[in-house]
Amino acid sequence: xxxxxxxxxxxxxxxxRRDYYNKFRHHxxxxxxxxxxxxxxxxxxxxxxxxxxxxxxEQLQSNPTDMKTRMELMIMKVQAEFCKALExxxxxxxxxxxxxxxxKEGGGGITCILQDGKVLEKAGVNISVVxxxxxPAAVSQMRSRGKQLSEGQLPFFAAGxxxxxxxxxxxxxxxxxxxxxxxxxxxxxxxxxxxxxxDLTPYYLNNDDAIHFHKTLKEACDxxxxxxxxKFKKWCDNYFDIPHRGxxxxxxxxxxxxxxxxxxxxxxxxxxxCANAVIPSYMPLVAKHKDEKYSEKERQWQLLRRGRYxxxxxxxxxxTKFGLQTPGARYESIMMSLPLEARWEYMHEPDQDSREYxxxxxxxxxxxxx
Amino acid sequence: xxxxxxxxxxxxxxxxRRDYYNKFRHHxxxxxxxxxxxxxxxxxxxxxxxxxxxxxxEQLQSNPTDMKTRMELMIMKVQAEFCKALExxxxxxxxxxxxxxxxKEGGGGITCILQDGKVLEKAGVNISVVxxxxxPAAVSQMRSRGKQLSEGQLPFFAAGxxxxxxxxxxxxxxxxxxxxxxxxxxxxxxxxxxxxxxDLTPYYLNNDDAIHFHKTLKEACDxxxxxxxxKFKKWCDNYFDIPHRGxxxxxxxxxxxxxxxxxxxxxxxxxxxCANAVIPSYMPLVAKHKDEKYSEKERQWQLLRRGRYxxxxxxxxxxTKFGLQTPGARYESIMMSLPLEARWEYMHEPDQDSREYxxxxxxxxxxxxx
Numbered sequence: 001x002x003x004x005x006x007x008x009x010x011x012x013x014x015x016x017r018r019d020y021y022n023k024f025r026h027h028x029x030x031x032x033x034x035x036x037x038x039x040x041x042x043x044x045x046x047x048x049x050x051x052x053x054x055x056x057x058e059q060l061q062s063n064p065t066d067m068k069t070r071m072e073l074m075i076m077k078v079q080a081e082f083c084k085a086l087e088x089x090x091x092x093x094x095x096x097x098x099x100x101x102x103x104k105e106g107g108g109g110i111t112c113i114l115q116d117g118k119v120l121e122k123a124g125v126n127i128s129v130v131x132x133x134x135x136p137a138a139v140s141q142m143r144s145r146g147k148q149l150s151e152g153q154l155p156f157f158a159a160g161x162x163x164x165x166x167x168x169x170x171x172x173x174x175x176x177x178x179x180x181x182x183x184x185x186x187x188x189x190x191x192x193x194x195x196x197x198x199d200l201t202p203y204y205l206n207n208d209d210a211i212h213f214h215k216t217l218k219e220a221c222d223x224x225x226x227x228x229x230x231k232f233k234k235w236c237d238n239y240f241d242i243p244h245r246g247x248x249x250x251x252x253x254x255x256x257x258x259x260x261x262x263x264x265x266x267x268x269x270x271x272x273x274c275a276n277a278v279i280p281s282y283m284p285l286v287a288k289h290k291d292e293k294y295s296e297k298e299r300q301w302q303l304l305r306r307g308r309y310x311x312x313x314x315x316x317x318x319x320t321k322f323g324l325q326t327p328g329a330r331y332e333s334i335m336m337s338l339p340l341e342a343r344w345e346y347m348h349e350p351d352q353d354s355r356e357y358x359x360x361x362x363x364x365x366x367x368x369x370x
Numbered sequence: 371x372x373x374x375x376x377x378x379x380x381x382x383x384x385x386x387r388r389d390y391y392n393k394f395r396h397h398x399x400x401x402x403x404x405x406x407x408x409x410x411x412x413x414x415x416x417x418x419x420x421x422x423x424x425x426x427x428e429q430l431q432s433n434p435t436d437m438k439t440r441m442e443l444m445i446m447k448v449q450a451e452f453c454k455a456l457e458x459x460x461x462x463x464x465x466x467x468x469x470x471x472x473x474k475e476g477g478g479g480i481t482c483i484l485q486d487g488k489v490l491e492k493a494g495v496n497i498s499v500v501x502x503x504x505x506p507a508a509v510s511q512m513r514s515r516g517k518q519l520s521e522g523q524l525p526f527f528a529a530g531x532x533x534x535x536x537x538x539x540x541x542x543x544x545x546x547x548x549x550x551x552x553x554x555x556x557x558x559x560x561x562x563x564x565x566x567x568x569d570l571t572p573y574y575l576n577n578d579d580a581i582h583f584h585k586t587l588k589e590a591c592d593x594x595x596x597x598x599x600x601k602f603k604k605w606c607d608n609y610f611d612i613p614h615r616g617x618x619x620x621x622x623x624x625x626x627x628x629x630x631x632x633x634x635x636x637x638x639x640x641x642x643x644c645a646n647a648v649i650p651s652y653m654p655l656v657a658k659h660k661d662e663k664y665s666e667k668e669r670q671w672q673l674l675r676r677g678r679y680x681x682x683x684x685x686x687x688x689x690t691k692f693g694l695q696t697p698g699a700r701y702e703s704i705m706m707s708l709p710l711e712a713r714w715e716y717m718h719e720p721d722q723d724s725r726e727y728x729x730x731x732x733x734x735x736x737x738x739x740x
Contacts (some may be wrong), residue, residue: 099717113716124716194594244694244701261646301713310712311705315694322616324685331614335681338714340681345710346483346494347469347702 049111050083051100054129055216067192067264068157071181073266075112075127075161078179078275083112083125084164085279089286093117096125100274100328104133108326111333116340121168124336130261131157133186142184145258147191149332157263161275165282169288170302170328173202173209174250174309175282178339179275181268188231194271196255198278199236201250201309205359209285210251214369216281217254217274229370232256242312247363301356302307303343310342316331375554377575412506413432419446420453421480423468424499437562439528444638445478445497448549448645453482453495453682454535457648459656462488466495471700475502481703486710489539489660494706495533501526505553518559531645534707535652538670541618541659542673543572543579544679545652546707551638555643562634564641565627568648571620571679573672575729579619579655580617584739586651587644594640599740602626606735617733619682638714652734671726673713680712708719 046053053060053099055072063069083096096116102108107130113367114123134142145147160180168338179196199205200213214233236255240248254274259267313320323334416423423430425442433439453466464487472478479498482491503523504512513519530550537544550567570583585604591598605627610618624644629637683690693704720726 024539088506095715111716116718122714307708309682310680314681315691319687332717333616336713336716338677340715341713342709343703343711344492344708346467346481346485346492346706 001356016018031189037194046076047074048084049080050096050098050112054100054108054110067181067268068159068183071159072129074272074275075129075159075179077162078278079112079125079127079163082278083114085124085283086114086120086125086165089283090114090117090119094118094120096123099329099332103130103132109330109333110202111336112340113336115169119167119169119172119286120165122166122338122340123164124160125163127159127331131155136139139184147184148203149184149186149191156324159182162337163278166306166339167290169290169292170294170298171206171292172286173200173213174306174339175200175278175284177253177275177278179271181271191260193260194267195259196234196271196274197236197239197253197255198251198274198281199240199253199255200282201305202359203296203305204355205251205362206289209288210362212284213251213253213281218278218370220273221254221270223291224266224274226281227254228270229254233368240306240312242316244315245308245311245361247308248366249309249363251362251369252366254351264300281309300343301350302350303341303361304345306339306342307344309324310338313337378623380627385598416443418450418454418467419449420468420482421605424470424478424480424497430543432678437551437638438529438553438638440638441529442499444642445499445529445549445646448531448648449480449482449495449497449533451617452648455653456490456493456495456535456656458486459653459660460484460487460489462491463489466493473500473502473632475500477501479700479703481706483706487540487655490535491538492536492708492710493534495531496703496706497529498703500658501528509554517554519554519561527553529571532707533648536676536709537656537660539660539662540573540664540668541576542571542656543583544676544709545648545654547623547648549641549646551641561630563628564637565626565629566641566644567609567623567643568651569607569610569620569623569625570652570705571675572676572729575580575621575732576659579658580739581601581655583621583623583651586647588740590643590647591624591640593643594636598626598640601626603738610682612686614685615678616682617730618736619676619679621734622736626701627673670713673711674715674718675729676709677714680708683707690693 046179053072053076056068058068060072087095094114096112096114099111099113100108102112107128109126109128109130114120117123132155134156136152139149139151139154158180160178162180163179164176167176175198177198179194181192181194183190183192185191196301198217200210202209218233221232224241232254233252236252237248239255240250240252242249259270261267308344315321320334320337324331350360372499417506423442423446425439426693428443430439435584450516457465464484466484469481469483477498477500479496479500481651482495484493501634501667502525504526506522509519509524513521528550530548532548532550534546535544545568547566547568549564549565551562553562554562570580572579588599588603591602603622606622609625610622610659629640631637654737666679685691690704690707694701720730
């Protein structure tokens with residue numbers, strides 16, 4: 001019932017404090033600022049990160065096996081790899097801007113944005129690593145969905161990565177993904193869980209693309225449990241619903257929350273597989289379609305569909321809604337998901353034999369791709 | 371505490387039934403379809419309406435002094451006059467499309483849309499006249515804000531006009547207005563009230579425009595009570611707030627709800643004055659600025675501000691939110707308020723000595739204009 005709440009709670013507490021901004025217009029400033037300290041077996045070469053980690057190096061170094069450390073390093077690695085893969089396809093002077101921001105109460109985030117590029121019209125890849133005390137309202141909400149927690153303020157930790165890529169070419173789909181780890185301390189007991197998902201929003205339906213995307217996600221899931229993909233695929237279709245339009249936002253993917261079984265190590269392994277599946281699921285589609293010719297009509301259709309994307313994010317997405325309702329939330333990191341441009345036409349309805357209509361059919365009745 | 375709820379409840383019940391659509395691509399089909407039947411003293415020459423009234427002619431004719439009749443004729447007249455005034459400034463081949471739609475349970479609406487014009491980028495002027503039974507949830511909501519009503523389903527009637535005009539030229543402000551009348555029957559007792567407002571959203575601040583706009587609204591208010599303008603101006607500033615941005619949507623205007631004093635006749639007179647003040651408050655601004663030259667930078671700023679407009683409407687506007695949460699709501703009439711195009715840039719902040727910044731200052735700290 002409650003989705004994306006970790007993201008929401010992150011938004012809740014990622015207060016925007018312009019005073020704390022370290023705004024770097026050239027990410028080169030940051031590359032090299034992080035030094036490697038883990039062994040190669042950790043697969044975490046921090047020197048390639050988009051910025052130095054949020055948590056002080058000494059703290060990470062002294063707790064290498066702590067899940068907080070492992071998650072922070074994993075998401076920073078995924079952020080860096082994804083940004084670099086995107087920059088490679090962009091192949092222009094447009095590079096990711098890196099905004100590292102801090103939160104007064106604890107932690108902060110790194111927002112990477114590439115805007116108005118040749119291939120990438122708007123690409124945002126955000127990580128946040130925050131801690132502090134959950135407000136009583138957040139604790140109540142967690143209790144209401146079954147978490148065994150005492151009432152009142154409780155110490156928490158949350159680390160997550162969230163990205164939305166809106167390419168310029170209407171033949172390249174939009175991708176969104178979000179993976180997050182949450183800990184709440186209740187007395188001496190620490191509760192933890194993972195959540196996340198990856199989903200695709202094409203403007204023109206390409207069966208091969210949808211199959212490749214779902215197949216890559218399924219393979220990542222199947223490595224951990226054969227039950228994951230069917231369950232999380234359905235969850236995704238149900239979550240990314242725009243009820244007033246009678247449409248899904250896109251062709252789905254996977255979506256899950258509250259994952260805390262069979263154990264922390266195994267769930268982290270699964271989430272890592274999912275996060276690592278983003279590049280192979282998506283980047284081939286960018287490479288394949290980014291140079292395809294498109295007409296003004298196709299561009300207009302893309303903008304209309306982006307209007308639907310905005311409708312979903314602002315009206316239905318629980319993380320966005322909850323975040324925005326919180327005074328002082330870092331709204332720029334929340335609104336990062338919105339496209340550079342969007343369009344709304346009254347009563348737009350594509351012809352029944354058009355390629356635009358073919359997409360609508362799949363959005364109205366989700367199908368199985370693998 | 372509860373604003374725009376009549377509009378919301380209208381949305382709630384204006385079920386979209388494509389089967390019932392009478393979609394007219396040329397409003398000429400409708401002009402002349404309505405025949406005059408009231409005396410000239412009623413100032414309601416129905417022959418100029420955009421379509422024939424929602425309520426059957428015979429029913430209107432047999433209840434000429436009933437507030438339901440008077441409100442329906444007033445809003446249809448205002449719709450027609452405003453559409454014609456806008457078409458005159460548009461002065462191109464682009465005319466309002468007239469969508470007359472019916473609702474299964476009772477009543478319907480007339481949605482007039484002019485899209486992608488020379489002067490008017492997107493203009494929507496909607497009326498709805500609906501009746502039926504309020505769902506128990508709506509009755510509970512009304513009770514919670516102080517209405518003395520029995521529990522359960524209650525018969526109701528609602529008539530309202532709602533318009534949003536997004537001009538193409540960034541020097542012409544956007545206007546929104548909405549006036550509505552509501553009746554709920556509880557046993558033999560009929561409760562009624564009026565609500566509404568008019569507000570202006572400029573892209574570049576022009577003090578003369580803001581003063582003219584507020585002065586015209588103030589004059590309309592002052593004719594009925596000196597207390598109205600100061601109270602409703604403040605209410606408007608508070609309502610059109612985008613808390614996460616720390617900005618108001620525009621330079622305000624007036625906003626009120628639950629008006630049921632001193633008597634039905636007098637409140638109707640006030641609401642009529644407000645509705646009639648729309649043309650003199652706004653059309654001179656269209657005429658004055660519509661041919662002004664503008665740069666690509668100014669256009670981009672306009673689109674960014676339209677993004678904020680979308681944020682307000684989708685995240686905060688209670689009528690929109692409540693309407694969209696209702697399965698089967700006529701979403702096309704709700705979404706009519708959204709601009710043709712909007713834009714979101716990460717961390718956009720105009721230079722402090724720019725004209726864009728001057729607007730922001732007023733949006734951040736509303737001022738008195740008259």
